[in-house]
Amino acid sequence: MKTKVAIIGAGISGASIARVLSRYENLEVHLIEKAPDVGWGVSKANTALIHGGYDDDPKKYPMRAKLCIRGNRLWHQWVKELEIPHVWNGALIVATKEEDFDELERLLERGRENGVPEMRIVDREELFHLEPNLTKEAIGALWVPIVGQIGPIPAVIAIVENAVANGVKTHLETEVTGIKVENGEVRGVETKDGFIEADVVINAAGLYADEIARMAGIDYFEIHPRKGEYFLFDDSIPGPRRVLFPTPTPISKGIVVTTEISGHLMIGPNAQDLPPEEKENLATTREGLEQVWEGAKKLWPQLPPRSKVIRTFAGLRPEPTGGDFIIKAEEEVWGFINVAGIRSPGLTSAPAIAYEVAEIIQRDLGIELVEKRKWNPYRKEITHFFMLSPAQINEVVKRDPAYGKVICRCNRVSEGDVLEAIERMKFIGIKTPSVDSVKFRTKATTGTCQGSFCRPRIIQLLAREYGVGPWEVTLKGKGSEVGIGDVKVLLRGEEA
Amino acid sequence: MNDLPMLNYDVVVIGGGPAGMAAAVRAKKLGLKVLLLDDNDYLGGILPQCIHPGFGLHYFKEELTGPEFAARFAKRLVELGVDYRTAARVLEIKNYSDLEKVVVFSSPSGAYQVWTRTIIYAAGARERHAFEIGIVGDRGAGIYTAGEAQTLMDIYGVMPGKEIVIVGSGDVGLIMARRFALEGAKVKAVIELMPYPGGLARNIMILRDFDIPLYLSHKVVEVRGKERVERVKIVKVDENLREIPGTEFWIEADTLIISAGLVPNVKLLTAIGVEIDPATGGPVVNDLFETSVPGIFAAGNSVIINDLVDYVAEQGELAAEGARLFIDKEGIPTRRWIKLEKGENVRLLVPHYLSGERDVWIYARVSKPMENVEVRFPEIGKKLRLPVVKPAEMLRVKLRREEIAKARDGITMEVVPL
Numbered sequence: 012m013k014t015k016v017a018i019i020g021a022g023i024s025g026a027s028i029a030r031v032l033s034r035y036e037n038l039e040v041h042l043i044e045k046a047p048d049v050g051w052g053v054s055k056a057n058t059a060l061i062h063g064g065y066d067d068d069p070k071k072y073p074m075r076a077k078l079c080i081r082g083n084r085l086w087h088q089w090v091k092e093l094e095i096p097h098v099w100n101g102a103l104i105v106a107t108k109e110e111d112f113d114e115l116e117r118l119l120e121r122g123r124e125n126g127v128p129e130m131r132i133v134d135r136e137e138l139f140h141l142e143p144n145l146t147k148e149a150i151g152a153l154w155v156p157i158v159g160q161i162g163p164i165p166a167v168i169a170i171v172e173n174a175v176a177n178g179v180k181t182h183l184e185t186e187v188t189g190i191k192v193e194n195g196e197v198r199g200v201e202t203k204d205g206f207i208e209a210d211v212v213i214n215a216a217g218l219y220a221d222e223i224a225r226m227a228g229i230d231y232f233e234i235h236p237r238k239g240e241y242f243l244f245d246d247s248i249p250g251p252r253r254v255l256f257p258t259p260t261p262i263s264k265g266i267v268v269t270t271e272i273s274g275h276l277m278i279g280p281n282a283q284d285l286p287p288e289e290k291e292n293l294a295t296t297r298e299g300l301e302q303v304w305e306g307a308k309k310l311w312p313q314l315p316p317r318s319k320v321i322r323t324f325a326g327l328r329p330e331p332t333g334g335d336f337i338i339k340a341e342e343e344v345w346g347f348i349n350v351a352g353i354r355s356p357g358l359t360s361a362p363a364i365a366y367e368v369a370e371i372i373q374r375d376l377g378i379e380l381v382e383k384r385k386w387n388p389y390r391k392e393i394t395h396f397f398m399l400s401p402a403q404i405n406e407v408v409k410r411d412p413a414y415g416k417v418i419c420r421c422n423r424v425s426e427g428d429v430l431e432a433i434e435r436m437k438f439i440g441i442k443t444p445s446v447d448s449v450k451f452r453t454k455a456t457t458g459t460c461q462g463s464f465c466r467p468r469i470i471q472l473l474a475r476e477y478g479v480g481p482w483e484v485t486l487k488g489k490g491s492e493v494g495i496g497d498v499k500v501l502l503r504g505e506e507a
Numbered sequence: 508m509n510d511l512p513m514l515n516y517d518v519v520v521i522g523g524g525p526a527g528m529a530a531a532v533r534a535k536k537l538g539l540k541v542l543l544l545d546d547n548d549y550l551g552g553i554l555p556q557c558i559h560p561g562f563g564l565h566y567f568k569e570e571l572t573g574p575e576f577a578a579r580f581a582k583r584l585v586e587l588g589v590d591y592r593t594a595a596r597v598l599e600i601k602n603y604s605d606l607e608k609v610v611v612f613s614s615p616s617g618a619y620q621v622w623t624r625t626i627i628y629a630a631g632a633r634e635r636h637a638f639e640i641g642i643v644g645d646r647g648a649g650i651y652t653a654g655e656a657q658t659l660m661d662i663y664g665v666m667p668g669k670e671i672v673i674v675g676s677g678d679v680g681l682i683m684a685r686r687f688a689l690e691g692a693k694v695k696a697v698i699e700l701m702p703y704p705g706g707l708a709r710n711i712m713i714l715r716d717f718d719i720p721l722y723l724s725h726k727v728v729e730v731r732g733k734e735r736v737e738r739v740k741i742v743k744v745d746e747n748l749r750e751i752p753g754t755e756f757w758i759e760a761d762t763l764i765i766s767a768g769l770v771p772n773v774k775l776l777t778a779i780g781v782e783i784d785p786a787t788g789g790p791v792v793n794d795l796f797e798t799s800v801p802g803i804f805a806a807g808n809s810v811i812i813n814d815l816v817d818y819v820a821e822q823g824e825l826a827a828e829g830a831r832l833f834i835d836k837e838g839i840p841t842r843r844w845i846k847l848e849k850g851e852n853v854r855l856l857v858p859h860y861l862s863g864e865r866d867v868w869i870y871a872r873v874s875k876p877m878e879n880v881e882v883r884f885p886e887i888g889k890k891l892r893l894p895v896v897k898p899a900e901m902l903r904v905k906l907r908r909e910e911i912a913k914a915r916d917g918i919t920m921e922v923v924p925l
């Protein structure tokens with residue numbers, strides 16, 4: 012008899028757990044997500060760093076301290092197995108005042124305690140060798156070569172594709188509304204689409220993990236959102252080679268300046284605490300963006316003109332009571348495992364979180380895990396036209412002429428890339444066609460022109476492949492339809 | 508590279524809009540072997556989505572719609588037997604030498620390299636979007652650039668929404684205001700940052716015809732609505748374009764259209780080091796529309812944002828003549844280049860260099876509107892009176908060869924009140 016496992020939330024945490032659990036013969040894993048696609052919660056908008064694991068105090072935040080460095084190490088393997096876009100470019104925590112060195116020494120010490128290799132303090136000369144265009148005020152830095160960057164949503168997508176290939180069942184657009192508990196044991200989850208039976212329920216619901224926990228009668232923690240805002244610049248603007256941090260203050264890691272993996276200069280985030288009820292407030296604000304601008308200028312004085320901004324966005328960190336990750340089997344409710352308060356560095360920690368959960372299942376729930384004889388650790392990245400040489404283009408067009416036709420000019424995405432994305436969307440069970448789903452798989456619409464040229468074509472392809480009217484295609488799920496009907500709908504007086 | 512199929516041409520025209528089609532037609536008539544490449548599925552560039560009239564009055568002496576104008580040119584192209592490929596995207600231009608260039612493109616039949624003697628770059632422009640003009644807030648559905656909304660409506664048959672706010676009173680914004688109104692939508696406002704409207708006089712009439720409020724000296728600063736636009740926040744600005752605190756108000760709407768101007772598409776040019784004029788956003792060109800890289804010509808909105816398709820076509824033809832001359836003489840003969848400088852109230856102009864070998868049309872824009880002005884070229888003593896000038900209306904002035912000959916090194920263009 013298989014143990015049924017329901018994971019609530021297909022963010023980086025839930026997806027990673029699903030992948031790790033897909034390895035076991037005696038588990039039947041269900042991944043439940045209220046959004047139309049995976050990775051659209053906290054995991055969607057963040058700084059995308061694989062952190063170095065040096066800044067969490069192991070006494071105050073033991074889980075974070077332990078899982079961050081372990082996660083960093085595991086990502087080296089996962090990005091290769093799953094072909095996730097990544098770069099290992101290292102970070103500099105920059106000192107601009109003599110006093111800053113005290114803090115850098117403290118971080119260095121803590122890093123050693125957490126087991127972070129290769130860190131050291133560099134002087135001004137070496138610093139400018141590592142990062143020539145840094146502010147001239149810089150006098151030294153902590154150099155953390157093990158820091159990297161990944162594409163966070165591409166990572167979730169890759170992990171879920173692999174998990175599904177290994178037998179995980181997804182339930183997208185399925186909002187959990189209750190947890191059924193009988194005699195102190197979980198029995199399953201209630202959703203808007205019916206009941207899903209489960210012996211083990213894993214709560215990886217990001218910002219909503221407190222609400223899910225309360226559904227199981229567990230209410231010792233609360234999660235409030237902390238907003239961070241960002242600017243992304245045109246890829247013609249040169250950015251730094253390393254990830255640049257200011258010396259942290261007691262309140263914040265500070266505003267990062269980096270070249271994200273697609274080659275765009277990115278600055279952010281600030282930190283603004285919101286009340287617990289504002290878990291959907293992803294609006295950018297002028298005040299917040301101004302803070303980011305001012306903060307970034309201190310490290311990177313030659314910020315481009317505002318006309319080179321191609322996007323601004325905001326993310327919400329799920330800040331739990333107490334500040335540490337809450338990862339444990341709850342004793343009052345057998346079979347209920349919290350993976351809650353996965354704030355930063357949750358992206359970094361995700362693979363380690365997943366192994367931690369597997370261990371909890373064995374150790375605390377006493378379920379012996381039996382490995383599959385055949386488990387596939389690999390997943391192939393989608394074809395990216397922009398990575399192909401002209402000779403390779405001639406290879407892929409033999410397979411399908413659509414691969415030779417570019418539809419996103421700025422980022423060079425071919426029609427073939429888009430059709431492949433749609434196929435993969437269907438493979439993991441996406442029911443509502445959305446432009447964002449294509450965007451996160453192909454990078455179409457994320458370049459200089461922000462999609463004003465290619466979005467209509469993507470809409471047309473989605474409409475065709477999903478068999479709906481083009482106006483029914485959504486930007487990012489139900490309620491965000493790109494139109495209200497055909498072009499004569501108002502004149503006929505029929506619109507919804 | 509060696510493993511790619513190789514083609515050979517005298518001129519490769521990049522872009523199948525009016526500039527590119529005009530260039531290709533003229534080049535063919537001048538006896539050149541021409542290949543035209545465009546990444547759309549059809550010829551015409553943005554014209555097929557511009558279903559309103561107002562095209563071709565100068566060129567065909569007849570008022571046509573965009574698709575009609577495009578169709579006439581496409582027909583000429585086909586009749587003349589010009590080689591062209593649609594769904595073909597140029598990936599790279601290489602300047603092998605002043606006499607040979609390589610164009611690499613991809614298409615549904617694969618990637619090719621084209622060896623060519625000259626290139627006419629006519630890749631048009633892109634629209635500025637909401638992030639570029641500093642709008643904050645939510646990012647739901649219903650935020651479109653004007654061109655995207657136009658494509659959705661007139662190519663794909665999708666109605667984007669029913670309560671519309673338009674940012675920008677340029678021609679494109681105004682024409683979209685009318686387009687929405689004609690399909691039964693309520694255009695709640697056109698918001699213009701400047702104290703004067705940005706469109707041609709005939710297009711400003713649209714606002715009156717359809718009873719659409721125009722807010723001058725106002726800007727949209729924020730959009731709210733998580734899944735789709737619900738409301739937009741507007742604020743008044745002073746004469747220095749600074750926001751006036753306390754003047755904010757909201758308009759409820761489900762659609763926000765951004766029509767905040769165009770930017771020439773020049774990425775392929777900058778990649779090979781073509782000099783760009785920060786004022787136009789396009790390449791620096793001489794009086795044959797040749798860029799700073801010998802043998803690479805440019806035309807249309809990728810050089811300077813034009814208001815009239817007729818001018819765009821004119822530039823394409825001139826570039827084709829340039830290509831013919833370049834091939835005949837193995838380079839444009841250099842005797843002297845006279846620099847054309849911007850003077851008072853001239854925001855931008857092309858061409859930047861004049862040879863003095865031929866008459867030229869100067870295309871220019873003023874910085875601010877003025878009445879009763881004189882356009883002057885002091886070094887050559889040329890003057891021209893005009894009742895009004897507006898930033899929205901491109902000035903097109905002819906300088907004759909004999910006039911240019913009077914200049915020693917530079918010629919300044921200025922627009923001064925009388």
Ligand SMILES: Cc1cc2nc3c(=O)[nH]c(=O)nc-3n(C[C@H](O)[C@H](O)[C@H](O)COP(=O)(O)OP(=O)(O)OC[C@H]3O[C@@H](n4cnc5c(N)ncnc54)[C@H](O)[C@@H]3O)c2cc1C
Binds near residue numbers: 021219
């Ligand atoms: C501004 C910012 C910067 C950050 N920078 C970094 C960084 O550089 N490096 C790093 O390591 N970490 C960083 N983080 C942290 C990292 O992003 C998070 O720790 C991580 O993404 C959390 O993933 P998750 O899977 O736990 O949550 P989520 O991604 O939010 O996943 C939870 C999922 O649960 C779903 N869900 C919720 N309720 C229900 C329900 N009732 N029914 C069904 N589904 C439900 C949600 O829709 C969501 O998809 C940053 C975070 C922010 C906000």
